[in-house]
Amino acid sequence: MRREDGWHGGFAERGADPPALRRSDWGQADGRSRAEGAVDVVAALAARAVPGTRLGTKDELRARCGVSVGTFNEALRLLQARGVVTVQRGPGGGLFAAEQTPMARFAHSVLALDAAQADVAEALRIRDALEPLLWQDALWHASPADVKDLRGLLTAMESAAESADADAFVRANWRLHARVADITPSMLLRSLYVTLLDLVERHALGVGSEGAVPLAEHIRGRCELHAALIDALDRRDQEAVARLVAKHGTVGT
Structure with a gap:
């Protein structure tokens, strides 16, 4: 397990948990x-x-x-x-x-992939390619309640950053992206994106710093980028959303 500036990537291995846990204790020994x-x-x-x-x-x-x-x-x-x-x-x-639709069968086949780094990296690459479509749909379909939910999830990301909890930051980041996917009216896009997101989450890719930038600084930058995206979404600022999504795709997580 990698440690950097007091942060740690991925999910820590833990022992057996009691049946019901607090949200902060979601992690299990197998990373799920x-x-x-x-x-x-x-x-x-x-x-x-x-x-x-x-x-x-x-x-x-x-x-x-x-x-x-x-x-x-x-x-x-x-x-x-x-x-x-x-x-x-x-x-x-x-x-x-539910009736097993072609989309459901596809989701099951994706989740059946093994944990090979190549599979997870490919899933992450395809998921990132879908981000512009999701944010474009969110730009036109997000309600005030949707924006409020996104701000709440952003607060969880910021709290994790302040407390130097990389595991909590990654989980909060995934939940925010899943919530953006909930906004699109396209069931196909939503299902495909969430399925790929689940695959990445199951195999617990950790958060890493960008180049020589300290990891804590990198994560703060990710919080600021997502805050700007949500603000642009709230303003229905199409140009800003497109610019920020493009930046989002160049720095990961």
Whole structure:
């Protein structure tokens, strides 16, 4: 594990965790989040069920997974993005096994890739190529509530930077990008991006400094860049968004 200016890249290996953890304790020994563990449990149920079968209520499935409400909500977002489940509200509602669309099958095939550095690097390269499309859609479709959520996630990134917690910074950064993906009306774009993001996150690529720039300074710069992007999004400043997204693609994370 690499250490640089008091920061550390990637996720630290940890011992076994109790069933439900605080958001700050999401990391597991294999580098995957508690939310991903819940995804695997529900996805296994859906895989054995006929499409349209009711798998249970959110509370029932959350209890089965042994995770907190916030963690299960994150898992549910991933399950829906991958086309694994659908959610119905009201009496008799809950989570239902979804029809396995071509997009869902594609997502599963991507997640089946091994942890070879070449696979992860390729996923990161393709994910970065999709960033301009996501921010362009966000420019035209983001609501005030979307912008407020993005600012909240930016605050989490800034807090991690201030406390010199590189793991928390990387997780907050991924959550911010996943939230941007939630804004696009294109299910295809959203599913493809989130699937690639999940692949990168599963294999825990760490944050690294750029050239001779100290890592702490690099991360502060990333916070400032994302803050400027969100401000430009809020102003509907198309030129600024395009310029900042181009800069975003040249410095990673």
